Amino acid sequence: MYAERVKALNPYVPGEQPKDRVYIKLNANENPYPPSPKVREALSNFDYSQLRRYPDPDAAELRRAFASIVKVSPDMVYAGNGSDEILSFIFYTFFDDKLPVVLPVHTYSFYPVYASYYNIPLHKVPLEEDFSISIDKLLEPKSCGIIFANPNAPTGRFMSLEKLRELLTRYDSNKPVVVDEAYIDFGGETAVPLLKEFHNLIIIRTFSKSYSFAGARLGFVIAAADVINTFITVKNSFNHFPIDSIVQKLGIAACEDYDYYKKINAEIAETRDWFGKELEQLRYEVVPSKANFIFTKKAGLSGDEIYKGIKKKGILIRHFNYPGIEDYVRISIGTREEMNQLLDAVKNLRMKCEKGI
Numbered sequence: 001m002y003a004e005r006v007k008a009l010n011p012y013v014p015g016e017q018p019k020d021r022v023y024i025k026l027n028a029n030e031n032p033y034p035p036s037p038k039v040r041e042a043l044s045n046f047d048y049s050q051l052r053r054y055p056d057p058d059a060a061e062l063r064r065a066f067a068s069i070v071k072v073s074p075d076m077v078y079a080g081n082g083s084d085e086i087l088s089f090i091f092y093t094f095f096d097d098k099l100p101v102v103l104p105v106h107t108y109s110f111y112p113v114y115a116s117y118y119n120i121p122l123h124k125v126p127l128e129e130d131f132s133i134s135i136d137k138l139l140e141p142k143s144c145g146i147i148f149a150n151p152n153a154p155t156g157r158f159m160s161l162e163k164l165r166e167l168l169t170r171y172d173s174n175k176p177v178v179v180d181e182a183y184i185d186f187g188g189e190t191a192v193p194l195l196k197e198f199h200n201l202i203i204i205r206t207f208s209k210s211y212s213f214a215g216a217r218l219g220f221v222i223a224a225a226d227v228i229n230t231f232i233t234v235k236n237s238f239n240h241f242p243i244d245s246i247v248q249k250l251g252i253a254a255c256e257d258y259d260y261y262k263k264i265n266a267e268i269a270e271t272r273d274w275f276g277k278e279l280e281q282l283r284y285e286v287v288p289s290k291a292n293f294i295f296t297k298k299a300g301l302s303g304d305e306i307y308k309g310i311k312k313k314g315i316l317i318r319h320f321n322y323p324g325i326e327d328y329v330r331i332s333i334g335t336r337e338e339m340n341q342l343l344d345a346v347k348n349l350r351m352k353c354e355k356g357i
């Protein structure tokens with residue numbers, strides 16, 4: 001009954017959402033704070049009768065609103081149904097089966113899923129000891145393009161703009177370098193200014209994390225205007241209306257209250273830095289993070305033990321059972337209260353393991 005290609009599918013596994021009890025959810029890098037009050041207002045004022053009309057297929061007003069935040073012209077941004085949809089279009093648009101797309105071995109785990117969906121070969125290169133991305137290693141294999149997240153996931157490590165510039169300078173200017181800035185609003189420095197110099201730079205953003213929109217599905221790509229036009233062609237060959245009329249309105253409202261987001265995201269960054277220090281006091285090794293999560297391990301405990309011990313206390317964190325990072329857990333940054341509860345659970349874990357229970 002099914003097409004041959006379905007057998008080869010290898011889907012993404014999102015953070016769990018168990019229903020057996022109420023958990024503190026620190027496993028999907030969601031924002032602990034609600035969207036801007038302006039978004040609530042836009043939602044209450046939304047004229048439900050408009051639902052009978054198709055939305056603007058190109059989300060022009062929303063693109064204008066977002067473009068003014070990132071300080072580019074509106075023809076340099078395209079809006080998609082979450083950045084996952086944008087990633088799908090990126091793999092479809094730029095990569096084919098002749099040369100592999102190069103990425104770090106540990107980065108967002110949806111990239112290999114799309115590569116396999118479109119039959120695109122992958123070449124994964126190792127990270128440095130400290131989990132930073134090596135540009136020499138990215139440049140070594142013959143490739144059709146490069147993709148990674150900056151700050152990277154699940155490590156939280158940020159690649160400086162100088163390094164990124166070096167990568168772009170040394171790479172073939174006819175091949176895309178895709179930089180997924182899902183976590184850029186938590187302290188990194190955006191690559192947007194480099195778009196002036198490098199036509200092959202493609203930047204992805206999501207509203208899921210820093211705009212508290214994970215449930216609303218909105219992402220953007222920022223690139224040269226002709227690249228954006230190609231995206232619109234791809235979109236119109238797949239789904240004419242990726243962003244519904246409610247989300248278009250809410251997204252505009254969010255952009256109009258950017259100051260609110262600057263405030264909550266600065267708070268998250270502050271909580272992250274404080275929480276990282278607290279973990280270090282408990283002799284956890286903490287990877288320096290510019291994202292809204294912390295990647296950490298503790299000598300004598302496996303990643304799975306930490307994850308399970310914390311889950312017993314009603315808190316969900318993420319463990320990736322991949323070779324090289326199996327000892328680590330990724331902890332999303334919640335509110336201070338949530339992080340204090342997590343610290344209690346972590347201390348409890350330590351006492352148990354030191355007593356050998």
Ligand SMILES: *Cc1c(COP(=O)(O)O)cnc(C)c1O
Nearest residue numbers: 082083084108149182206208219
């Ligand atoms: C969360 C995340 C995404 C997905 O974002 P959506 O807009 O929710 O689809 C993309 N890239 C990275 C690196 C992420 O962490």
